[in-house]
Amino acid sequence: MVQADSEGVEHLLCVTCQQPAKLQCPRCLELNLERDLAAFCSQDCFKASWAEHKKVHKPSATHGWHYCTRHGQGRSLNMPDFKWTGDLRPARIAPMRPIPSHIPKPDYYLTGVPVAEEESRQQKSVKLYSGKAVEGIRRACLVGRQVLDAAAAAVAPGVTTDEIDRVVHEATLAAGAYPSPYNYYSYPKSVCTSVNEVICHGIPDRRPLADGDIINVDVSVYLDGYNGDLNETFVVGQVDEASRNLIKVTYDCLHNAIAICKPGTPYRDIGDVISKHAKAHGMGVVRTYCGHGIGEFFHCAPNVPHYAKNKAKGVMRVGEVFTIEPMINQGSYRDKTWPDGWTSATEDGKRSAQFEHQLLITEDGCEVLTARLPTSPPLWWEVEQGSDGAEQPPPGAALAANGTAS
Numbered sequence: 001m002v003q004a005d006s007e008g009v010e011h012l013l014c015v016t017c018q019q020p021a022k023l024q025c026p027r028c029l030e031l032n033l034e035r036d037l038a039a040f041c042s043q044d045c046f047k048a049s050w051a052e053h054k055k056v057h058k059p060s061a062t063h064g065w066h067y068c069t070r071h072g073q074g075r076s077l078n079m080p081d082f083k084w085t086g087d088l089r090p091a092r093i094a095p096m097r098p099i100p101s102h103i104p105k106p107d108y109y110l111t112g113v114p115v116a117e118e119e120s121r122q123q124k125s126v127k128l129y130s131g132k133a134v135e136g137i138r139r140a141c142l143v144g145r146q147v148l149d150a151a152a153a154a155v156a157p158g159v160t161t162d163e164i165d166r167v168v169h170e171a172t173l174a175a176g177a178y179p180s181p182y183n184y185y186s187y188p189k190s191v192c193t194s195v196n197e198v199i200c201h202g203i204p205d206r207r208p209l210a211d212g213d214i215i216n217v218d219v220s221v222y223l224d225g226y227n228g229d230l231n232e233t234f235v236v237g238q239v240d241e242a243s244r245n246l247i248k249v250t251y252d253c254l255h256n257a258i259a260i261c262k263p264g265t266p267y268r269d270i271g272d273v274i275s276k277h278a279k280a281h282g283m284g285v286v287r288t289y290c291g292h293g294i295g296e297f298f299h300c301a302p303n304v305p306h307y308a309k310n311k312a313k314g315v316m317r318v319g320e321v322f323t324i325e326p327m328i329n330q331g332s333y334r335d336k337t338w339p340d341g342w343t344s345a346t347e348d349g350k351r352s353a354q355f356e357h358q359l360l361i362t363e364d365g366c367e368v369l370t371a372r373l374p375t376s377p378p379l380w381w382e383v384e385q386g387s388d389g390a391e392q393p394p395p396g397a398a399l400a401a402n403g404t405a406s
Contacts, residue, residue: 012035012036012039013036013039014039014040014041014042014045015036015037015038015039015040015049015053016040016041016045016046016048016049017041017045019041019045020041021039021040021041022040022041022042023039023040023041023042023043023046024038024039024040025038025040025046025053027054027057028056028057031057031077033056033057033064033065033077033092034065034092034206037056037064037065059074059075059076059077064095065092065093065094065095065206066092066093067079067080067090067091067092067093067340068090068093068188068203068205068340068342069339069340069341070341071185071186071340071341071342072112072185072186072187072188072203072340072341072342073112073186080338080339080340082338082339084338084345084349085197085336085345085346085347085348085349086196086197086345086346086349086350087196087197087349088195088196088197088198088345089207090203090205090207090338090340090343091205091206091207092205092206093162093188093189093203093204093205093206094162094165094205094206096182096183096188096189097165097166097169097190099173099178099182100173103173103176103177103178104178104222104224104225105178105222106178106180106184106222106298108183108184108185109178109182109183110183111183112183112184112185112186113185114184114185114297114298116297117297117298117299117300120296120297120300122293122296122297122300122301123300123301124301125301126293126300126301126302126314126317126320127293127295127296127300127319127320127321128317128318128319128320129295129319129320129321129360130319133226133295134319134360136223136224136225136226137226137227137228137295137321137358137360137369138369139223139224139226140177140221140222140223140224140226140227140228141228141230141358141369141370142228143172143175143177143221143223143228144219144220144221144228144229144230144358144370145228145230145370145371145372145373145376146171146175146373147168147171147172147175147177147219147221148217148219148230148231148232149373149375149376149377150167150168150171151164151167151168151171151191151217151219152217152232152234152376152377153377154167155209155215155217155234155236156209156236156237157208157209157210157211157213157236157237158208158209159208159209160204160205160206160207160208160209161193161195161202161204161205161207161209161215162204162205162206164191164193164204164217165189165190165191165193165204168190168191168217168219169182169190169191172190172219172221175221175223176223177221177222177223178221178222178223179191179219179220179221179222180220180221180222180227180229180298181218181220184298187201187203187342188203189203189204191204191217191218191219192216192217192218192231193215193216193217193218194215194216194218194343194352194354195207195209195213195214195215195216196213196214196215196351196352197345197346197349197350197351197352198216198343198344198345198352199286199289199327199329199335199344199345199346199352199354200216200218200286200289200327200344200354201218201342201343201344202216202342202343203340203342203343209236210236210237211236211237211238212236212237212238212239212240212243213236213237213239214233214234214235214236214239214243214246214247214351214353215233215234215236216231216232216233216234216352216353216354217231217232217233217234218230218231218354218356219231220298222298225296226295226296227294227295227296227297227298228358228369228370229294229298229323229356229358229370230323230356230357230358230370231325231354231355231356232355232356232379233247233250233251233353233354233355234379234380235247235380239380242330242351243351243353244380244381245281246283246328246330246351246352246353247353247379247380248380248381249277249278249281249283249328249353250278250326250327250328250353250354250355251355251379252277253273253274253277253278253285253306253326253328253355254274254324254325254326254355254356254357256273256274256277257270257273257274257306257324257326258324258357258359258366258368258397259273259397260273261316261324261359261361261365261366261397262316262361262364262365262366263315263316263317263318263361263363264315264316265315265316266312266314266315266316267302267303267304267305267312267313267314267315267316268305268310268311268312268313270291270304270305270306270312270324271285271305271306271307271308271309271310271312272308272309274306274307274308274326275306275307275308276308278326278328283328283329283330284328284329284330284331284332284333284334285306285307285308285326285327285328285329285333286306286307286326286327286328286329286333286335286352287305287306287307287333288335288344289325289327289344290303290304290305290306290325291303291304291305291306291322291323291324291325291356292304292322292323293320293321293322294321294322294323294358295321302314302320302322304322304323304324306324306325306326306327307333316361316366317361318361318362318363319360319361320360320361321358321359321360321361321369322358322359323356323357323358323359324356324357324359325354325355325356325357326354326355327352327353327354328352328353328354329346329350329351329352330346330350330351330352331346331348331350332346332347332348332350334346334347334348335347356370357369357370357371358370359397365397366397367397368391368397371391372390372391373390374390376390
C-alpha cells in the first residue's frame with residue numbers, strides 16, 4: 001500500500017496518469033530512490049502499475065534508475081564506495097533508450113562487442129577514402145554537427161545530462177542515424193557528457209547542471225555505414241575566468257594542431273603543437289586517450305596522441321580520415337577511472353576541457369568535416385564578441401560541414 005508523504009508531493013506527478021501526486025511507494029522510500037519515480041495520485045493507480053513499477057526496486061539496465069557499474073553492464077541501488085578526486089559524484093542513470101527497427105545498426109548493437117572493428121585490418125593499416133565513401137563520411141559528420149548543436153542549445157542550469165542524452169538520441173534517430181556510443185563495449189547511453197573534473201566518457205545521469213559548471217558533449221553518429229565524431233566544451237551559466245580560459249586554450253590547441261595537417265606531416269607532430277600551447281598556459285595534456293582513425297569503423301588506425309615526444313607512427317596521406325581531440329587539464333595530466341568503468345576524471349579534481357574535429361587529408365591540406373556552421377550556438381568568447389558560431393579555417397584547412405566539397 002502506498003503511504004501519504006509527510007513532506008508533501010504537490011510538485012510531483014503520478015507516474016501512472018500524470019495527475020498531481022499525493023502518495024509515495026514505501027519500498028522506493030526504503031531504497032532511497034528518487035521521489036518522482038515513486039509518486040502516485042491514488043491507491044488505484046499504484047495497484048494498476050505495480051507489476052511494472054516493482055521492477056525499479058531491482059537493479060536492471062531496462063527498468064528504473066540505478067548507478068552504473070561493471071563498464072556499463074551492471075547496475076546498483078547504491079553509490080559505489082570510491083575515493084572521488086573532486087566534488088562531482090555519479091547519479092543514477094535511466095534505462096537505455098530504445099532504437100527503432102528501421103535504423104541501420106552496427107554489429108555491436110545487441111552484443112556490445114564491435115567484432116568487425118576488432119578483426120579489421122584497419123586496426124593496423126590506415127584506409128584511404130575517396131569518391132562516394134568520402135561523401136558518405138561528410139554526410140555522417142554533418143549529421144553529427146547538427147546533433148551536437150542541438151545538444152549545445154539544451155545546455156543550461158537545471159538541465160540534467162540525461163536530458164541532453166535524450167536530445168542527442170532523438171535528434172540522431174530523426175536523421176536516420178544510429179548513436180555510435182550506444183552499447184559500444186556496453187556503454188549505456190547515446191552520448192558522453194563530461195562535467196567539470198571529468199575528462200571524458202562521462203555517463204549521462206540525473207544530476208542537474210549547476211550554474212558555473214562546464215560540460216563537454218561528445219557526439220558520434222553512424223549513418224549509411226560511416227561514422228562522424230566530434231565534441232565541444234560549453235559553459236553553464238556564469239563560469240569563472242579560469243574555467244573559461246581552460247576552454248579557450250583547449251579550443252586553440254585543437255586548431256593549432258589542425259593548422260599543420262597536410263600530406264607528409266608526421267602524426268607525432270600533433271602532440272608537440274598541442275603540448276606547446278597547453279604548457280605555455282600552465283596546463284596539462286592528457287596522455288591516456290588519443291585521437292583515432294574513423295570512417296567505416298568507430299575507432300581504428302591511426303592513433304593520434306596529443307602529448308609531446310610521443311611515438312606515433314606514420315605520416316599523413318591524402319584520403320586518410322581521423323580525429324584530433326585534445327583533453328587539457330588545469331592541473332595534472334593524470335586521470336583516474338570511476339567505478340562505472342567509463343568515467344575518466346582528473347587525479348587532482350581540477351577541471352578538464354576537450355574539443356574534437358574529424359578531418360580528411362586533401363592534396364593541399366585538410367578538410368574539417370565536422371566544422372561549426374553559421375547556425376551553431378556560439379561559444380563563450382563568440383558571445384562576448386557578438387559573432388555567430390561559424391569557424392574560420394586554419395591555414396591550409398577547408399571547412400565542409402555544409403555537406404559540400406571545399
